[in-house]
Each structure stands twice: as C-alpha cells, then as structure tokens.
Amino acid sequence: MTSSASATLFLLCGTWFGGAWGYTIPQGPADAVRRGAAINTTRAGFLYGPAVAGGPLYPSGILGQAKIAADIENEQLETTPNTVLVAEDKARASSSAEQYQGLDTFEEYLLLYQGQWAKTLPKGPAPGVLTNYTQDLFFSMERLANSAFSVRRLPRSSELPFQVEYPIVSMVTGSSLSLQKLLQDGRLFYADHRAQAAWPKTTNKFAAACDAYFYISKRGQFLPLAIRTNVGSNLIYTPVDEHADWTLAKIMFNVNDFFFAQTWHLAATHEIVQIAWMAAIRTLSIEHPIYALLDRLTYQLFAIQPLAQSFLFDNGTAFDTLFPITGTGARNFVTELYFNGTGAFKEGYFETDLKKRGLIHGDGPKLAHFPYYENASTIHNAMRSFMRAFIKSFYKSDRAVQGDPEIQAWAAEANGPAKAIGFPSKFDSIDGLVDALTHIAHLVSTVHHSVNTNNLLSISATLPMHPASLYKPVPTAKGITSVAQYLPPLFDPFKTILVAFADIISSARPLIANSTRSLSYMFDSPTFLNGSNRETRTAATNFKEAMFAFSRRIQGRTFDKDGLSQGAPFIWRALDPTEAPFSLTI
Template identity: 40%
Template sequence: MTSFLGHPLLLLTLLFHYAVAWPVAPSQTVLEPATVLPSDDDYQFALPMFDTRPWERVYEIRLAREGYLYGTPLLGNTSFFPTGVLGDAMVARDRAAWFQDVAYVTNKVYPELDKAGKALMEAGGIQSLSSYSVIYEDQWASTLPDGVSPGVLTNWTQNLLFSMERLSINPYVVRRLHPREDPLPFAVDNRVVRHLANGRTLETLHRDGHLFFANHSYQAPYPKTPGRWTAACTAYFFIHPHSGEFLPLAIKTNMGSDLTYTPMDDTNDWLFAKMAFNMNDLFHSQLYHLANTHDVAEPVHQAALRTMSARHPVRGYLDRLMYQAYAVRPIGVEFLFNDGGFYDSSFALPNWSGMRYATEAYWEHAGHFRATNFYRDLADRGLVDCTYGPNLTSFPFYDTVAPMVAAIEEFTRVFVESYYPEERLLGEDHELQAWIVEATEEAEVIDFFPAPLLKREDLVSILSHIGFLSGIAHHALNGATVGESMGVLPLHPSSFNQPLPTTKGSIDSLLPWLHNETEALKQASLLVRFNRPLLDEQEGNLPQMFSGSSFLAQTGSAVHHAATRFREKLLAISDEIRGRKFDEHGLSQGMPFIWRSIDPRKIPYYLCV
C-alpha cells in the first residue's frame, strides 16, 4: 500500500467508489459493488489521528476537493448544488436511484387516475362540494393505500379542523404575537371578536398572549398564471379563553378588494376564505420544505465530502442520511418546476414564483441552520414554552414529533461518544475542524456552528438536526401528508377559476371558483405521487434510519445497540399513531381528523420527493 498515491488502478478504484458505491440505498443491492469496495478492515470508521493509514485519507480528500465542487444553485438562488467529476457522478447515481424508487408509484398512478375519473363520471361529475369526495374514496389503493385522513372528507367544514391543520400538517407558518414586541397586523371589528372570543376584544387577546398570526401576504406581488387566481392571505387564530381550543378568528385576502372574513360571515364566504388561505398554505408548504430541508442539509454534507475521509464516522453518519439527496433538485427542475410541468399544470402561481419564494424564505429564515432547530424554532414562535401566554391545549405536531427527535438525539449521542470518549478529541480531529470551517466559509451554510467545534453536545446537535430535517421535517410537509390531507379537495384547491369576490355575501355557489372534473383529478393525481408506499418492505423508512448493514458494519457494539433501541422506539411510536381513533367527542389529538401521515413506518429516513 506504500505506492497508493501513484498507483493508477487504485486511483480508478477510489473514483469508482465515490461515484457509484456511496451511499448504500435501502435494500437495493445494485448500489453495492462489493468487488471494488475496500475490505472490512479498511472500511471501519476511525478518527484521522487513530487511522493506521493516514496517507490514504490525505490523498482521498485531495481527490475529493478536486472532484466535488460547489455549483450553481437549483430551484432558486439558495445553497450550492454539487458539480465536478465526482459531484456530477454522484448526482447521476442519485437520479438513477430516484427513478428506480418512484417507478412503482408512476406505474400505478395512471390506472388509478382512470379509475377515479370513471367513478366521478358515473356519479354525474362535480355537482356539489360533496362530489369531490368521489375522487378520493377507494380510488388510490396502490399509490395512497391509507387513503385520505379520516375526518378530512366528512368534517372539512368545521372551523376546528381548519385551525388545527396549522398545528399538525403545516406548523411552519403560524406564530404567537408578542404583546409588547408585535403590533397588531390588521384590524377586526371587535363586535365580531367579542362574539367569538367570549367577550374579549382583539386587543385583549393580544395583551394576554392568546393571539396567533399566519402571514402569506408575500404572495401578493408574485405573477399569476393566466386564467387562474389566488389570494395572499393573512390570518388570526386564537386560544379561546373559555374552552382552550385553538380556533380561527379572521382571514384577510390582501388581494382584489382585500376583504376580511370571519366565522360570523355567510357560510359560503367563510368557506371561500378558508379555501383561499389553504391555497396559499399549500404553496408555502411545498416551497418552504425545499428551502428548509434540501437546501440546508445538502451544503452541510457537501462540505463533509470535501474535508473528511469516507472512513470518518461523522462523514459516514451524513452519508447514510443523504441517500438519494442529490436527485431531488435536478428532478424538480426537469419535471416538477419546469415551464409547463406538473407544478404549472395545477397551481395559480407559476413555477418561477415558487423559485422566488424558496429564495426569499431560505435567506430570511428557512435556511438558517441553528435557528430552525426543532425546539428553538417552535419556542421562538411562541408555540412551546411560551412565557407571555397560555400553553396550547393540543399541539399534535410537537406531541408526535418530539419523541422522534429525542430518539434521534439519543442515538446520535451514543454515536458521537463512541468515537469521542473524551471531549478533547474533537479539537484534535483536524478533519472535523476542517469540515466546520468549510461548511461556513466555502459551503456558506447560514447560521452554522462556529469553529472550532469543541463540545460533543454541539456535534450531537448538528447531526441530530440533519436527521430531523431529512427524516421528519421534510415529510411533515411533503410525502404522504400532501395526498392524505394537505391537498385534499374541496378545502385545499391549488387555484381559483375566477377572480376573488369584490363584496361579501355575493357567493351563491362556490363551484364556479373551484376545479372542474379535469383539474380536480389532475390535482389529486399529482399529489399522490409524493407518497412512497413501499418504504416498509424496502427498509427505507424512519425506523431504519441507522440500521443499514453497510453503515453498522463500520461501527462498534454500542452503536449497534443504540440503533436497535432507536428502531424499537420508532416502531412503538408508529404503533401508537396507527392506533389513533376518534374519542367520545369526535376528536383525535384535539382535532376532528386523524393525523397519521407522520407515521414513522410510512415516511423515509432520507430526503425524498
């Protein structure tokens, strides 16, 4: 091995290993060319100061820095996308894996679309708001086997369902208004507020920390697709002083005649307002998830590719989580956000509006590494541990996700302590320190941990956050939840068919604004494509995050035991979610629908689309 640096065959083997073998796909042996991988002894994780062949690592990193380059961002002006000889090969490999993964859904969606279309035709088409349910009931058995979330098709007119969606399927847009720091964004007639809030005024709700705000007004200046319309809603929600329920108070459209709606308005007016808000929210969730997960995790990993040997445990941890990650943005450019593509075919705002929002959200907050930590983000928005208002009586997102995050942190702590039994070792690890510097200065990760990184708990925080982003945050907004609840008609249309009403009390029927049969089927068939129904049998779901055989083969017994405990905990959480039912009040987690989309068995452990 002393001639490694000048041996052309070994150089080609290393290049092939980088381009093809990394990372291992869940249960897909086509990505494991054992004939070119190093031996088990060669491929054990080790810190650089304890590696018996340090010269190999030096040359490996030199090749990596030449082969993995920071390229032009994709899907908005956000984080870098990899290029270079090795970067391009990695992207090509991930694209091939993605197409293999998505083939099942792609092959099943068209016959199921035909089935849904025939059922809708036999029912006489869309004749009323209840007609939309025909599109979903028993129509997507292969692509969306769990169907629409129970309650969404039956309780969709309830105000509590609308408001609790903000605390479950999209908790990233709402925040509590601070009594001293936040002025009231818009006015509401206090006669209405008193009626809805047990005698309280808007100002009193604000003063007592009961008032929450959601803001989609940024969508107002974005260009609109010709022949489609949308709003740019802002909304108030509040904790009811008597019942403690989290309820809607008012919705302001910020477009057209800029009307403000409340639950006291005519039924059709208020339903229209909720549909308008959900339209904005659907746009937000899909682009925010891009800026907050893909665009954040990728540059952290790219920095590791250029500074760490594949034998470094931190690199191995990141490689495991970043399976298939670099397929998403180019696939999005080619098929989803291309001119006339899937996105343009349904949404009111054209694809480049989405890219504009992804860019704005990334730089404003979504792309900030430490500020979007699971606990910190919720606390900063007054949703947990609030010191200026009462606790939420039910917060399904937090209550469901917090145990998952704790399990990721527990495994990660064992993993880190196994390789850094003494804290001083972090300072001696030059590859680790080079990664921290690279991530900030070259990869330009916003709000990353400063160098030098000398505390094990900081490293645990970094790695756990990547685990949260790739395995939980992404799939809370994307994946199964889009087809099961977030995009279900008629409450969640992707666009309106005519301009917003100019006055209140003028809507005799909502159907002229909503999707016709063709557009409704198009929206439904698009959103079920985000699901991955074969994850459980492929061992690609969240409980398998740290169970890959190639990953564990490079670790010690403590990590093996931690991976087993992690899997058992996530399976127990999954069992609890799968067992959820309506209580005697017709509620689940305080909601009139059952939220199972975040079930660990049905969400990937890796970034997906």
C-alpha cells in the first residue's frame, strides 16, 4: 500500500481533528487540485460492491473493507455491554414461567412484563400499554405515533379500495355518513399491506395481508373503521363485530404493520443514508466540513448491512423464527421497497412525505393530534437551525455553494456511479444544501428511532396486541371464542416467547440514555467540533440545549382529564433526545 493510501485508510477509519487549519471548502483551483489527488486515492480503494442485505450498493475495495471493519468494531464495542443486559433479562424471564400462568388467556400476556426486562427497558412499556391496549383509539393513534409511515389520507377523487356497507359505517361512526361521504369530506384514511401476501411464508407462522380504513370522527378523533384480511375468506372486520373478532382483526393488522415497519425502515433510512455516504466518501476531501459532518451522522453505518443479514435474514434467524415471511422473502421485500419509491431521497423529506400522504396540509380536516409530527418537528427544526448556521459559516452566498467542486461532484457521483434515487442533481443554494443535510440527520434519528430501537420494546412489539406472527391460520369465519390461541405460546416450545423478546430487546439501547451517544449530542463531539469554527460550536451548543429542554417536556408528559396524551391513550416517548441515539442502529 502506498503512503498516500495508508494515510487515507487512517483518516477514513481513525480519528481526525481537522488539523491545525480546521475544516475548509476548496480555496481556488490550486487547492482543488491538491485535495483532488487525495480524493483520487480514496476513489481507487473505496469502491462500489454488491448489496449485502438487499437494497443499493455496498462498499468494496481495500478502503471500503477497512471502513466496514472499523464500523463493525465500533458497533460491537458499544453493544457488548447491552448483550449482557439482554442475557440477564432473558435468564430472569426463563426462570419465571410459573408467573405467566400458561398464557391461556389474552390478559395473561400482561404478566410477561411484571418484574421483567428491567435491565433493557428500565422504565417499562409506554404508559398506557398495559392498561389501554384494547381501546380502538390506542390502535388508531399508533398509526400517528410509533407507526406513522404506512397510513395516508385518500384523495377525494380516489376510488374506494373496498366497500363497507352503509348501515355498518353508520353504526361505527355513530352518524349518517357513508364511506363515500367520508371520502368526499377528506376524512377517510387508508393503509395497505396487501403486497405481503405474495412473499414466501415461514413454517407454522401465519398472517393476513390486511388493508384498513381509518377516519376522522365528527368529534375530531382519528379512529379505525374497517380491516380487510385479503386471504382465505377475505373477511372484513369492523368495530361493531364481536369483541374477540375485532380484537383479532386489529392484531392481524398489527402483524402486517410490524413486518412493514421493520422492512420499510431498512430501505427508508439505512440504505438511503448508506449510498449517500458512499458517494460522499468518494468525492469529498476529508478536510471538507460536510465530510466531517457526515462522518459524525453515519457512525457505525456500514456495520448494519452484514449484521442485518446475519441477525435478520439468514436461515434460522429473526425473520425465519418470528415472522410469517421468510428471511429471504423479507430481504427481497426490502429491495423491492427501496427501488420502487421508498429509496427516493428528496421525496422522503420530512414535510414533503407527510404532505404527499395527506397527513399535514391535507385535503380535509386537520388531524387534531399527530404525535409523530409534533415530536419530530421540534427535533427537525432544531436540526435545520444547526445545519443553516453550519453551512452559512462556510458558504457566504449561493454562488459559493455553486462554486464548490467537491459538493457538486458529490451530487454527480450520487446520481451517477452510486445510482442513488432522487438525490439532488446539483447544489445551487445554501437552502438546497441545508435541506439535504437536514434530511440525512432526520433519517438517522427522527425517522429510524420512531419505528425501531427503544420504540419496539416500549410499544410497537408489546404483547398481546403486537405479535410478529399469528400461531394459527387466519380465520375463515367470524365467531372466534379465544384470541389467545393465535398468540405466541408459552410452551410448545417455551423458547417462542424468549426468542421473540430476546430479538426485540436486542434492538433496545438503554445504555445510550443520558450519554454522549444520545440524540442531544448529535453535533457535540470533540472529533467533529475540534476542526470546526466558532459558529458551528455555538450552533452545536444551542442544539444540545434545545434537546435537553425538549426532553424535559417529553418526560413531563402525563395523561389529561380524558386519560389521553397528545390525543392518544398512551404516552409516546420514543423520540426523547436524551434516550434515543444520534445515529442509526440495528
């Protein structure tokens, strides 16, 4: 290896503090030529290789492999203590079988949480999960909090995906409104998981392929209207069905939504950021401030794909043992999602996505409460404020942005060899650059951690309402007498429950809470700030203080006089900046 390549390897995988001169953008043609020589060395050793766990390209070449190894080492150092906590909680749970009373009834599944999982989820499930879990409002408001990426408002001109008879709609809504009238009023919402029916199934695990309607009631609440199974007898369930039937219908939808969230988030966060970072490594000098920023935001990023393959997709791992669709099917589903819209960079911008799905500024009544948006927008605004201060400290005008050959090369690389989808074709302005960088920060934090990490164990994978699969085939007729028979059994084998919890709690990161790995410290890092300037350091301090203040607000939330928090019968704290990480995890 040449001395130049050795230096590049160290700077890619080691620690660089910006040198005595600090981060700089190219200072004229001569400086661009000097920096370009080092960039070319990186390009020769950091190459595009085939995908490892579905989706876009993945690093190869001597520098690419070294960067992967460094990310994996960092990830393992961080998660090893967490693994010890998981093992302790699993051992305690396995010795408590008598406590669970056989899990013969629906309510006995709540016993799984009594005195358990204290190391990995010290605060327990989200307030309301163990008391209000059967409420329809709980089920519907999850679509606006911890699982906010599968639902959309139907445009008034839409054709109805399926029909529900007027008398039933009237009974559900308590009004004279028909399904067509709800549509015309802009009050009808839809989630569609029918595509899951086509993928290969695991043995002895079952699922429907639900689509569902939600609506805004005359009182302004966001509520469920109907769930269709799309398998077998293709039954349509509504809240006026018998309690057991309707409860199972909500569980069947949750099974589909759980699978969707776990596959979708890989395509929508990890893989979008991965390909943008690869293009940046091959085009930005390590002296560039944006390189330093992206290096911070992508901490451990390249560890995710090999871990996902070995932990989620390989034969006999998480998808094969817990979910109704095989690991191979799940990996291919991720790839299909990525290349069929989910992987589009600019289309996923925070408000762009929510507007496109009619969840904000929609053609109809405003959602009275939208917990995901309310939480994420506070963090997003703070991230954007940091990015604006950061970028303006290096670029004094739009012309300066246009004249930076490295960031223009980043855009060209992303749209060329990297084959990124919907990435800016060029950077014309400070605002455009701020938008792109804010979006990357948004993906690694306020998107990812709303559906994964601590969110899983606290609400999105809690039993009895959120199993990863059904354990009996989808009913062919209504009139079931026991919901528990469809849930993971305690025995036959007992490991079913333990495997499920162990895999879920492995995603939790309790040791990150109140540490410098938390979201509050996203920009407050000596490695990043030592090479930066006064404006950037001030902006990082302002961001951290804003996050501490927001965390206090989140931690102070309680139920109001109606037993609700942000319109939901649970308190959602997944985006607490002192507990969520500042970067992607698995």
